[in-house]
Amino acid sequence: MIKKKILQAYEEMAERYNELIEHKPHNAYYDRPNTLSLIPEVRGKAILDAACGPGKYAEILISQGATLTGFDLSPKMIRLAQERNGDSGRFFVHDLSTPFKTLDDESFDIVLCALALHYVEDWTQTIKEFRRVLKPKGHLVISIEHPFFEYNYFKSKKYFEIEHVKCTWKGFGKPIEVNSYRRPLHECLLPLTENGFYIDSLLEPKPTKEFENYDPKHYKELNAFPAFMCIRGVRKLRTLETIFK
Numbered sequence: 001m002i003k004k005k006i007l008q009a010y011e012e013m014a015e016r017y018n019e020l021i022e023h024k025p026h027n028a029y030y031d032r033p034n035t036l037s038l039i040p041e042v043r044g045k046a047i048l049d050a051a052c053g054p055g056k057y058a059e060i061l062i063s064q065g066a067t068l069t070g071f072d073l074s075p076k077m078i079r080l081a082q083e084r085n086g087d088s089g090r091f092f093v094h095d096l097s098t099p100f101k102t103l104d105d106e107s108f109d110i111v112l113c114a115l116a117l118h119y120v121e122d123w124t125q126t127i128k129e130f131r132r133v134l135k136p137k138g139h140l141v142i143s144i145e146h147p148f149f150e151y152n153y154f155k156s157k158k159y160f161e162i163e164h165v166k167c168t169w170k171g172f173g174k175p176i177e178v179n180s181y182r183r184p185l186h187e188c189l190l191p192l193t194e195n196g197f198y199i200d201s202l203l204e205p206k207p208t209k210e211f212e213n214y215d216p217k218h219y220k221e222l223n224a225f226p227a228f229m230c231i232r233g234v235r236k237l238r239t240l241e242t243i244f245k
């Protein structure tokens with residue numbers, strides 16, 4: 001039911017999201033530069049962009065020489081990603097919280113998942129799938145809403161729980177209700193470390209200077225308190241599960 005609402009929201013805003021993605025400050029001058037800074041050299045590398053949206057990250061990574069596969073829950077987002085990238089990438093509709101059956105074991109050097117994991121209640125299966133499709137020592141780079149920001153924003157009284165939350169986005173045409181899950185800090189880190197990753201970098205990002213030209217109010221706020229968090233994990237060679245199998 002919640003997933004259906006998330007899908008409906010993104011289907012409804014896909015066109016507008018795509019039109020704005022180039023310069024929308026939180027994406028263009030906050031999330032993307034910081035998340036991209038965690039991605040190692042991509043030339044000649046196979047990258048999975050999980051929840052790729054309209055394929056802006058894909059466009060950047062392809063232009064830098066990566067071979068790109070992307071998926072997203074929203075068929076409209078996938079059509080837009082295909083239109084943006086032509087034959088340069090392979091894109092298909094898929095749900096992040098179900099097994100990536102069409103993707104082979106150890107077939108990617110890098111998995112990217114930007115601003116999407118807060119739509120998944122239980123990360124365990126998703127992170128296990130990220131690990132399965134990554135080559136040994138491959139990199140997982142994710143960006144998520146910062147757990148402390150969400151705790152304040154949603155006026156939570158239950159820090160330690162994973163909570164279903166919703167808010168209304170007004171920046172994409174008519175107001176759209178967006179459902180997601182907020183979680184405490186340990187629920188952002190332990191799913192990685194317990195399912196086959198070392199965490200080797202963590203960013204509490206600051207906006208780039210260009211952000212200020214588009215949105216001075218949020219520029220000031222984001223320099224005082226983070227809204228997003230970017231994490232890089234490295235695939236462990238073996239997990240406890242495989243050692244004792």
Ligand SMILES: C[S@@+](CC[C@H](N)C(=O)[O-])C[C@H]1O[C@@H](n2cnc3c(N)ncnc32)[C@H](O)[C@@H]1O
Binds near residue numbers: 010073074096114120
């Ligand atoms: C905020 S957008 C980010 C898009 C893209 N990663 C970017 O940063 O430009 C979130 C995306 O996650 C997708 N999404 C939400 N839930 C998903 C799920 N369960 N599986 C796959 N994609 C999902 C939405 O359709 C949307 O395209």
